[in-house]
Amino acid sequence: MKQSTPLRRALLGAAVFTLLQHGAAAWAGAPASDVAPVAGNRPSLGSLTPQPANTPPLAGIVDDQATAGATQGDVGTLMQLIHDSQLVELRTTYNASYGASLFFYAPEMTYYVVLFQDKHFWRVIRSQEDARAEAIYANFVQQTQRLAEVEIRRTQIQAQKAFVDRVIALNEDRARRLQADLDVARTQQARVDDYQRQMQGNTRALNAEKIQAQAQLRDLQNQVDQLQRATEAGLPGSRR
Numbered sequence: 001m002k003q004s005t006p007l008r009r010a011l012l013g014a015a016v017f018t019l020l021q022h023g024a025a026a027w028a029g030a031p032a033s034d035v036a037p038v039a040g041n042r043p044s045l046g047s048l049t050p051q052p053a054n055t056p057p058l059a060g061i062v063d064d065q066a067t068a069g070a071t072q073g074d075v076g077t078l079m080q081l082i083h084d085s086q087l088v089e090l091r092t093t094y095n096a097s098y099g100a101s102l103f104f105y106a107p108e109m110t111y112y113v114v115l116f117q118d119k120h121f122w123r124v125i126r127s128q129e130d131a132r133a134e135a136i137y138a139n140f141v142q143q144t145q146r147l148a149e150v151e152i153r154r155t156q157i158q159a160q161k162a163f164v165d166r167v168i169a170l171n172e173d174r175a176r177r178l179q180a181d182l183d184v185a186r187t188q189q190a191r192v193d194d195y196q197r198q199m200q201g202n203t204r205a206l207n208a209e210k211i212q213a214q215a216q217l218r219d220l221q222n223q224v225d226q227l228q229r230a231t232e233a234g235l236p237g238s239r240r
Contacts, residue, residue: 074124078112081105087112093141095148096155100140102133115140117147 081087081103090111091102103112111133115123123140127133 074112074126075121077126078103078114078121078124081112091137093144095141095144096151098144098148098151100137100144102137113137113140115143 078087086107087103087105089101090104091100093100097118099116101114101116103114104110105112109128111127111130113125113127113133113136114121125133125136127136
């Protein structure tokens with residue numbers, strides 16, 4: 001039987017409400033975002049996750065129970081405000097994977113100062129005094145500078161090593177090419193030396209043959225002269 005339009009609308013509205021309830025419950029039980037801010041890039045406000053203040057900053061490692069406890073305080077309040085897009089980001093500074101941010105919550109005239117490393121909130125301080133919030137932010141920035149020194153140095157050394165490795169590879173390739181050229185030159189030099197020896201031997205042999213031919217020629221010329229004189233003997237004008 002065909003249902004009336006008001007009844008169909010009521011059933012559809014109930015189904016949508018049920019789906020929204022399930023979606024909200026699923027969202028509430030979902031873990032915080034794992035997207036980590038990259039040094040030098042500004043992450044979205046919702047990309048940071050809380051970490052207990054007394055826990056050393058460890059990239060990628062968050063204790064679930066400690067985090068659950070921390071979210072009951074200022075960290076939890078800050079996370080909710082970030083989720084609800086209620087904060088104004090006043091300042092953010094990055095040093096390698098460390099960062100500090102200063103947020104402002106206008107309805108309560110409250111400042112939130114955050115120190116984080118990689119994807120984890122490390123410390124969150126709330127204050128309604130702008131001068132104190134700025135001082136804490138400056139202190140957190142100094143901490144990020146100090147903490148990032150070893151990471152920056154490691155990045156520099158890694159780049160230097162990669163550069164040296166590339167130079168080594170280029171020089172090794174150059175050495176292989178020079179060695180190949182030297183091998184070719186040595187092989188060709190050996191061939192030239194052998195050819196020279198052969199040519200010198202042939203030259204000596206040809207010279208000996210030439211000397212022998214010249215001697216034979218002289219003998220033949222003498223013989224021809226003698227025969228010529230004998231043939232012309234007694235004739236006028238003959239050679240003696």
